[in-house]
Amino acid sequence: MSKQKIDSLKRQCPRLGSPIPFNYCVMSGEDDGICWKILDCWWETFDVEEYLKANMPEDAFRQLMATADKPKNKIASILEIVEKAKKAKGEEPR
Numbered sequence: 001m002s003k004q005k006i007d008s009l010k011r012q013c014p015r016l017g018s019p020i021p022f023n024y025c026v027m028s029g030e031d032d033g034i035c036w037k038i039l040d041c042w043w044e045t046f047d048v049e050e051y052l053k054a055n056m057p058e059d060a061f062r063q064l065m066a067t068a069d070k071p072k073n074k075i076a077s078i079l080e081i082v083e084k085a086k087k088a089k090g091e092e093p094r
């Protein structure tokens with residue numbers, strides 16, 4: 001699959017709740033970097049790990065893989081959803 005085609009792939013974003021293109025995921029993280037959920041969100045659509053390995057600086061890729069601890073990310077994701085729900089209800093986060 002070409003880079004152009006990959007960049008235009010879309011999926012429902014679990015964080016935003018709306019469809020977004022892949023190229024948004026590579027710039028929606030901290031400091032306009034890659035979203036920490038990118039591997040979790042895209043592995044079923046294409047070989048995102050191989051794509052990122054080929055298109056990211058080696059250090060950045062290694063750092064992403066080190067933080068891609070799936071159980072930790074799932075827990076962080078659940079906590080994020082809980083905090084969003086609390087904010088939506090007007091409660092203070094703990």
Ligand code: SF4
Nearest residue numbers: 013025035037038041
């Ligand atoms: S990688 Fe991040 S921005 Fe992209 S769909 Fe997943 S949660 Fe949303």
